[in-house]
Amino acid sequence: MTLELPVDLLFGLNLDLNLDLTRVMTANAIVLPVVLPLLAAFLMQPLAQVSRFLARLLGPLVLTLGAWIILNTWLEVGPAPFSVAIGGFAAPLGIVFYADQLALLFALAVQVFTLLFWPGLGAGAKSEVAADRQRAPRRDALALLLASAATGLALSGDLFNIFVFYELAAVASFGLVCADGSGRAWIATLRYLFISAFGSVLALVGIAILYLQTGTLNLAQLAQVAPETLQGPIGLAAFALLLIGFGVKAELFPLNAWVPEVYATAPARVSALLAGLVSKLAILVIVRLLILVFQQPEASQLLLVLGVLGVLTGEFSAWRAQDFPRLLAFSSIGQLGLVAIAFSIDGTTGILAGTAVALHHLIVKSALFGLANRWSGGLDALTGAAKGAPRAAGLFVLFALSLIGVPPLWGFWIKLLIMVGLVQGGSPLDLLALGAILLATAVEAHYLFRVALRLYQPPVPDRALRLAPPARWDTGVAYLLGACLVVISVAITPTTEALRVLAQQTGDVLLYIDTVFPQPLAYKE
Amino acid sequence: MDWLSAVSLDGLAAVDFRWLGLVLELILMPLIAFVVGLGLVLMLRKIAARLQRRVGPPLLQPLWDIIKLHAKETQTSHGLIHEIGIVMAIGGYVAAVTLLPVPGMNGLAAQGGLIALLYMTMIPSLGLALGVGQCANPNGSIGISRALTAMLAYDVPMVIVIFGVAFHFGSLNLVYLIAAQQAGGIATWGIVQMPLLALAGLFALQGMLGKQPFEIYVAPAEIATGPMVEMGGKFLGGLFVMQCFQLYTAGVLYVALFLGGGENWLTFLFKVFVVTAIPMTIAMVFPRYRTEDMVRLFWKWPTMIGLLGIAFVMN
Amino acid sequence: MTHIDQVPTPGAPRPVEIGVKPGTKRTNPFARVFDELVRFAQSRSLFMLHYCTGCGAVELPPAMTSRFDMERLGIQPMVSPRQADILLITGYVSVKTLKRVILTYEQMNSPKYVIGICSCTVNGGMYWQSYATAKKLNDYMPVDIYIAGCMPRPEAVIEGLRGLIENIRTGRADAWKDYYRRYDHYLGNQQRLFGADWQTPTDVIAEARHYDLFGPATLGAHTALLEQHQRPLEALEMRIEIPELMRRRSRSDQGGTAQ
Amino acid sequence: MATSPTTVVDQLLAGLHLPDGFDAVAGVIREFLDQVTNSAIWTRYGQQSLEWLIGMNPVDRLFMLSALTLLLMLLLGRLRSAGVLAVLLYGAQFAALLSTDTLFGAPLAAAVRITVADQSLHWSYDALSWFFAMITIGTGFVTAWYAAGSWMRRYREAGRSARAFHVALALNCFGMLLLVGSADLLSLFLGWELVSWASFLLMALVGGPAAQAALKYLAYAISGAMLILGAIALIYGISGSFEYDAVVAAIRSMTDAQVWTLLLLLGGGFAVKLGLLPFHLWQAAAYAEAPGAGSVFLGAISARMGLFGIIVFIVGMIGVSRLMTLEIPYTFMSSRELIAWIAALTIIVPTYTALQQHDARYLLAWHGIGQGGYMLLGLMVGDAVGSAGGLLHCFNYAITQAALLMAVFAVVHRTGTADLNQLGGLVTRMPLTFLVLLFGIISLAGLPPMAGFVSKWMVYRSLITEGMPLLFVAAVVGTLGTILSVYKLIHNIFLGQLRVEHQEVAEAPLSMLIPMLGLSALIFLAGFIPGPALSWVAQVQGQLGLPVVPWVLGGIVDPRGGLDMIWLVGILMAGFGVGALVFYGFGGRSRRVHQLDNYAGGHFLTADVHYQYSDNFYAGLMHLIGPWYRGSFRWLERSLAATLDLVSFGAEGLYRLAQPTLLMLAAAVAMLAWVL
Structure with a gap:
């Protein structure tokens, strides 16, 4: 291969003559979706000085490129996982990216969804444009930063790196949330900041414990040594601390007090990104830790308990919510509780269910937040909105049905999967979780359809005029995501099969270790 | 042709002539019921008169009343339903009495048992209620509302009684019930076997006949005879006919349930007249109960007695 | 005590034609027997509606209860005009009351009989000079029997009733037909008392037509006055008007006329 | 032999036995068809489709037609003729069901079978499915007919979407067909949810x-x-499969506690519906x-x-005998008695709630x-006659309630109100609608000669022979309450004084009348000759493993008290004949008087005075039982909602805590305490 040199120079290719060069090269390109947005984010301000137009274009371009690279890599490399050591430093010491199907899927989702909910795209209202022009470069930079960090979270193979990306994502999201500059947004951000910082401290403590116990932060290595060093209370304590730390972004129960305020005040697309995307990546991290490092029933139970509490508090609070974004925010807490419950189920079923419900929520909740862009404010104000925006209202009903889990939509099969998993687990806690899910679903159906019926009521004469239909771009995105949902619902069997393969791969600890350390390392002996 | 052969002599030989007897029974039974009913009406009026130290009406007074009413030269109708109501009131009872076995005649008792009879007797009431409704007089509607409430009151002990008897003899078939009672003389009569139920049944009978103290639904001085307020001429005459059937049905039903039915016409009629005389005698010494008091009374005492009776029957 | 023969007769002498409608020919050999039976039944079963406005009412309870017991004669009280054969008016009739009495009378089913008890019904009695009392009852409705007295004793009442029974049995008690035949006369008297806009919800003229009781003096100036200010009450006949069918019918009618 | 249009036509013509002259015509047709069948397009597509249609599994054909109805309504529901199309399609579904x-x-x-994630969903029709599907499609058919003409025109004029209505109806039918044909737990739940949401759609259509x-x-x-769903998950946890066979086996192996759990979950779920x-x-208002x-x-199905x-x-898989244990x-109660008593209370309480309603629609809905309750009660008695009565009542009740509601909505269509205090005297204006309502209420009250009597009789009889006095009394008390309230219904709408504003009301439109009258005839026929319906029920019983009812054409044969409706109805009709003879044959001509020519104690009635008794119709009874209406269930519902509100x-x-980090700290401490 002729191209080996520049690639080598750029990314410090870990040359190994036994490997297929093309495969390695393509594999290494996976770093680009992390690096390019990062670079673009830093370039944004200077570029904006030069040309606003180019600056506006930069973000979508980079993201499209990133998505294309990931897709290309995936197609080229195939289903097997691979790892990339950055800078040429070998695994235990250097920075490792691990890309299995799960990671690739989420990395791809990051690119695509950030693109779909790109703050600058198709924001219709003219009055906002002037103010928007001032803020646009900064906001775009933050969004790119978020994309980069999120991709990094999906791919990173060591805990330290994960922590760094996590903080990067936090910073980016603080900025994005208060990008509008309203007072309420500032306060919400502050609250978010406190909670996040506190969580980070705890997570750092957890990481420290891990390091003290094992002397490494590389996940593969941790996975190797975990059965010996991390069994027992110390390991669990570390997990608990990490859970709390990463749980902040994953919207797990006691750590998500920031969620309703932030989603209610942040721009709807940012909410869509945070609720749909970033939370999933945070939980992905937790799941990786759970699978690789903390393979103990107590750890799963911890997750389960938090999940149950999240489902219950989220859905019940949503039942009382009086405005649309807040309702979605609480609902999202509930759904992430469900994700946590799903991942706490043993074995492939759990991973399968968890991944499915995470993806499902990603699609549905992002779209709903997109619709909420113009529908923010009290629920009363939504009366008769279907008259002005029949398509948006129809999409809302579709997503609501899937969220509730009405067959034959995808949501149903996921819920069924979780329930079957819980029943097969069979412990009292599992059955409790089952009951909680059922209860929460009933509550969920009620509040979602309270909104739906409100949409379809005859409009109140003077209010209806003020209520603008969702922007065309948002509706378009919702259409696209709705179509995805329908397609998946129809092609439920292949989708489930694909996810099962993915889940098996994710759950295979040995595969992870073998991928990161192709040859057994000397020092291990 | 096929159908011709079916009517040939071979076929004729196979024809069962019992159906002729049945037709005869079906014609005779309502006729007898009507005549006996006239006698019962007369007896009731006579009892009332005697208790008030009056002479009372002459022998054929019930008949004269009916003839006079039908012979009225102007007949005030309030519409088709008004008329059909009366037709249903008479017709329902004409049908119902064929379900009541009398000595020598079983009629259709085997084709519909006790429950069918019970519900068949509601058809006349429904017809009457419809007719009264069409009269467009609120007095009549109030009367019907009270009558239906009264039915709700007395039917509860009534069905308890019916359950008890049917369960005791293990059948809903009146023919079977009577045969079972007659099998062992008086000792196997319902009244001996189930005295409590018989008592509850007597209570129910009082309500069923709408005699004092349970005649709130006619209440002449208050709602101008309620259902009958707009009934004149042959409309009222139809109701008089219906009353004959009603008395007969109630009396015969009670006799069939508790007094072993009729061995022969003499004892049968004697029992029927005695049974029907009891409510009338009681009636004359009572004033009138209000609707809710009536319901309360029926749901309390006869119901409790009846349930106690069932408890005995089922053990 | 008033004797049967002294019953005041309004208008012309009445022809005796009981049970046989004019123009109908009875071919049934048992017709006469049947008519006898009906007349007998009518005379032996009298339901009585008492319109007790004055002091005369106190003499009725003894006539009904154990001492004299009307039920022996087949007479018993009833409460609504539809059920009654006899309208018993005991005592003075004020103008206001008279309206109700007339309505009640018109609502009764024929054959129907009116008995005026006490002098007040005959000539106003002690209220002769009252501006608010109707003096002669038979000006406003045909009266079959007056039982005079102030007040007549129960024996007199019973005797009067027996007289009525006798009249019915022999077919002479048909004053009620006079109300139909000479409705204009009675209506005129009523109008003079109550004013020109007097009307009752009953439709006497239509009834007279329906039952072949229409007479030469049924209509007249007074009925014309009645019809002038009153839209006649149509009987609410049952009708089946299915819009689609009616539309089709009317269309075909139009089509017919076009051709 | 390969099927082709030619052969089909040949068979048809052979069946018709046409005279010779038609041979030429037939020849022309045959020639034309031959040309068609020899064309390339035909051999490629047409032949295949034809064979596919003819050779199709009948159940698939039914599903396909139902789905086609849904699709066509979705596409064409806006058209004016969509109503007629719907009627035809439901008719075709009915034919497909019969086939x-x-x-x-x-x-x-x-043959349709969906496999999702190792689980397969499949459908199968048996006698029970047939029975319920028959009622469903039949109801859909008459409903569509009822809605096809004038009703829909008015509905559109009110600015409502005809398409939404047609789609909702078709979706309901489709969902029910899937549900009753379900052959495993997943397809059951799929159908269940489809039906639930389709009903929701139909209910929510008009807003407000x-x-x-x-x-x-x-x-x-x-x-x-x-x-x-919880029950399904539990069953799956035990049986490891969603298939009914496995479920039955699993239930047989369950402990009593498990069956109880299952009973509560499933029973609760089905009881809601x-x-x-x-x-x-929820039900009455919805x-x-x-x-x-x-x-x-x-309302009907x-x-x-x-x-x-x-x-x-509960009846088929768990079985009444298991319930008794x-x-x-x-x-001292067994679960069977518990259910039976719930059924009995369900008869009584809502019936007496209906008695209090002053809106005709609500009255019927209650x-x-x-x-x-009657249906469930009959099934819980579990003997041959009782369970047959319960099943038969499904059918009888469906036709009855459909007719009743149609009549009431016809009145609403004409007068604009269903308020029982705003109507009256309509019998002279809408006599046929009155007749329909009359047949309906007689059947609903369970009086002879209508259909409702037969099924209720069977339930009563089984309660007597099985020795359940209190339940029997409860059932009869329910019936008596029904009689009271249906009289109020017919009285306040059709009898009494006609109001001035209703003087010009016309009879219901023909498009609404025809299904109404058809149903009325059916109600009478099903009472007169209950044999056919009983034969269906007997098949269902046989399939469910219940004792089979000894039916004949006229009813039930049993020496200890059977029922022969042919005789009973015959004698009743003869009785009516005698009554008519007595009434019309003897006595003078009658004359119809005006409604204001009425006894009012000498009072002069005028049109502006409402001389009608309708409000608080059973005042005397309400003096006594009025205080018993405590709204306990509403109170229960409200308290539950309040509890939920409190929890929420x-x-x-x-999430509103001023110091969320404290909560985090607490959580961290708690978790650490738990792990350490």
Whole structure:
């Protein structure tokens, strides 16, 4: 291969003559979706000085490129996982990216969804444009930063790196949330900041414990040594601390007090990104830790308990919510509780269910937040909105049905999967979780359809005029995501099969270790 | 042709002539019921008169009343339903009495048992209620509302009684019930076997006949005879006919349930007249109960007695 | 005590034609027997509606209860005009009351009989000079029997009733037909008392037509006055008007006329 | 022999026995068809489709037609002629159902089969499915007809979407066909949810109070569905499969505690839909407020899906005999008695609630809840006659309630109100509608000679022979309450004084009358000759493993008290004949007088005085039982909602804490304490 040199120079290719060069090269390109947005984010301000137009274009371009690279890599490399050591430093010491199907899927989702909910795209209202022009470069930079960090979270193979990306994502999201500059947004951000910082401290403590116990932060290595060093209370304590730390972004129960305020005040697309995307990546991290490092029933139970509490508090609070974004925010807490419950189920079923419900929520909740862009404010104000925006209202009903889990939509099969998993687990806690899910679903159906019926009521004469239909771009995105949902619902069997393969791969600890350390390392002996 | 052969002599030989007897029974039974009913009406009026130290009406007074009413030269109708109501009131009872076995005649008792009879007797009431409704007089509607409430009151002990008897003899078939009672003389009569139920049944009978103290639904001085307020001429005459059937049905039903039915016409009629005389005698010494008091009374005492009776029957 | 023969007769002498409608020919050999039976039944079963406005009412309870017991004669009280054969008016009739009495009378089913008890019904009695009392009852409705007295004793009442029974049995008690035949006369008297806009919800003229009781003096100036200010009450006949069918019918009618 | 249009036509012509002259015509047709069949397009597509249609599995054909109805309504529902098209399509569905021959024949599985994630969903029609599908499609057919003409025109004029209505109706039918044909737990749940949401759609169509009622329904329905889903998950946990065979085996191996759990979950879930007692509050408003024709469909059959579930699971799989062995701890009752008593209370309470209603739609809807109790009661008695009565009542009740609601909505169509205090005297203006309502109420009250009598008689009889006095009394008390309230219904609408504003009211439009009259005739026929319906029921019983009722054409044969409706109805008609003879044959001519020519104690009536008794119709009874209406269930519902609200308030409070980090700290400490 002729191209080996520049690639080598750029990314410090870990040359190994036994490997297929093309495969390695393509594999290494996976770093680009992390690096390019990062670079673009830093370039944004200077570029904006030069040309606003180019600056506006930069973000979508980079993201499209990133998505294309990931897709290309995936197609080229195939289903097997691979790892990339950055800078040429070998695994235990250097920075490792691990890309299995799960990671690739989420990395791809990051690119695509950030693109779909790109703050600058198709924001219709003219009055906002002037103010928007001032803020646009900064906001775009933050969004790119978020994309980069999120991709990094999906791919990173060591805990330290994960922590760094996590903080990067936090910073980016603080900025994005208060990008509008309203007072309420500032306060919400502050609250978010406190909670996040506190969580980070705890997570750092957890990481420290891990390091003290094992002397490494590389996940593969941790996975190797975990059965010996991390069994027992110390390991669990570390997990608990990490859970709390990463749980902040994953919207797990006691750590998500920031969620309703932030989603209610942040721009709807940012909410869509945070609720749909970033939370999933945070939980992905937790799941990786759970699978690789903390393979103990107590750890799963911890997750389960938090999940149950999240489902219950989220859905019940949503039942009382009086405005649309807040309702979605609480609902999202509930759904992430469900994700946590799903991942706490043993074995492939759990991973399968968890991944499915995470993806499902990603699609549905992002779209709903997109619709909420113009529908923010009290629920009363939504009366008769279907008259002005029949398509948006129809999409809302579709997503609501899937969220509730009405067959034959995808949501149903996921819920069924979780329930079957819980029943097969069979412990009292599992059955409790089952009951909680059922209860929460009933509550969920009620509040979602309270909104739906409100949409379809005859409009109140003077209010209806003020209520603008969702922007065309948002509706378009919702259409696209709705179509995805329908397609998946129809092609439920292949989708489930694909996810099962993915889940098996994710759950295979040995595969992870073998991928990161192709040859057994000397020092291990 | 096929159908011709079916009517040939071979076929004729196979024809069962019992159906002729049945037709005869079906014609005779309502006729007898009507005549006996006239006698019962007369007896009731006579009892009332005697208790008030009056002479009372002459022998054929019930008949004269009916003839006079039908012979009225102007007949005030309030519409088709008004008329059909009366037709249903008479017709329902004409049908119902064929379900009541009398000595020598079983009629259709085997084709519909006790429950069918019970519900068949509601058809006349429904017809009457419809007719009264069409009269467009609120007095009549109030009367019907009270009558239906009264039915709700007395039917509860009534069905308890019916359950008890049917369960005791293990059948809903009146023919079977009577045969079972007659099998062992008086000792196997319902009244001996189930005295409590018989008592509850007597209570129910009082309500069923709408005699004092349970005649709130006619209440002449208050709602101008309620259902009958707009009934004149042959409309009222139809109701008089219906009353004959009603008395007969109630009396015969009670006799069939508790007094072993009729061995022969003499004892049968004697029992029927005695049974029907009891409510009338009681009636004359009572004033009138209000609707809710009536319901309360029926749901309390006869119901409790009846349930106690069932408890005995089922053990 | 008033004797049967002294019953005041309004208008012309009445022809005796009981049970046989004019123009109908009875071919049934048992017709006469049947008519006898009906007349007998009518005379032996009298339901009585008492319109007790004055002091005369106190003499009725003894006539009904154990001492004299009307039920022996087949007479018993009833409460609504539809059920009654006899309208018993005991005592003075004020103008206001008279309206109700007339309505009640018109609502009764024929054959129907009116008995005026006490002098007040005959000539106003002690209220002769009252501006608010109707003096002669038979000006406003045909009266079959007056039982005079102030007040007549129960024996007199019973005797009067027996007289009525006798009249019915022999077919002479048909004053009620006079109300139909000479409705204009009675209506005129009523109008003079109550004013020109007097009307009752009953439709006497239509009834007279329906039952072949229409007479030469049924209509007249007074009925014309009645019809002038009153839209006649149509009987609410049952009708089946299915819009689609009616539309089709009317269309075909139009089509017919076009051709 | 390969099927082609030519052969089909040949067979048709052969069947017609045409005279010789037609041979030439037939030849022309045959020639034309031959040309068609020899064309390339035909051989490529046409032949295949034809063979596919003819050779199709009958159950698939049924599903396909139902789906086609849905699709066509979705596409063409806006057209004016969509109503007629719908009627034809439902008719075709009915024909397709009859062609399955699963009632008397063997059960037939659909070829359609969906496999999802290792689980396969499949459908199969047997006698029970046939029975329920027959009622469903029949109801759909008459409802569509009822809605096809004038009703829909008015509906459109009110600015409502005809397409939405047609789609909702078609979706309901489709969902029910899937549900009753379900052959495993997943397809059952799929059908269940489809039916639930389709009903929701139909209820919520007109907005306003209907939407509120629909939302309440949704809260109940989804809770019920979740109970069922929980039960399904539990069964799967034990059996490891969703197939019915495995389920039956699993239930047989379950402990009593497990069966109890299952019973509570499934029973609760199905009870919600059926409107059994503590879960009945949603139904009346939801069914009554739905658009007229929709209300007819919902009222007639929708709630019976709950009964279907109970029949399949509790009667069919668990079995009444198993129920009898399940004792309630510390009492003398078995679970069967518990259910029977719930059924009895379901008869009584809603029936007497109906008595208090002054809106005709609500009155009937409340009765709908009560009548469900009879069906369940009959099934719980479990003997041949009782269970047959319960099943038969499904059919009888469906035709009765459909006719009743149609009549009431015809009145609403003409007068604009269903308020029983605003109507009266309409019998002279809408006599045929009156007749329909009359037949309906006689049947609903369970009086001879109508259909309702037969099924109720069977339930009573089984209660007597099985020795259940209190339940019997409860059932009769329910019937008496029904008689009271249906009289009030017919009286306040059709009898009494006609109001001035209704002087010019015309009879219901023909498009609405025809299905109404057809149903009335059916009600009478099913009472006169209950044999056919009993034969269906007997098949269902046989399939469910219940004792089979000894039916004949006229009813039931039993020396200890049978029922022969042919005789009874015959003698009743003869009696009416005699009555008519007595009434019309003897005595003078009658004359119709005006309604104001009426006894009022000498008072002069005028049109501006409402001389009508309608409000608080059973005043005397209400003096006594009025205080018994405490609204306990509403109170229960409200307290539950308040509790939920409180819980939510608490949950929401966690998210409002001023110091969220304290909560985190507490959580961290708690978790660490737990792990250490």
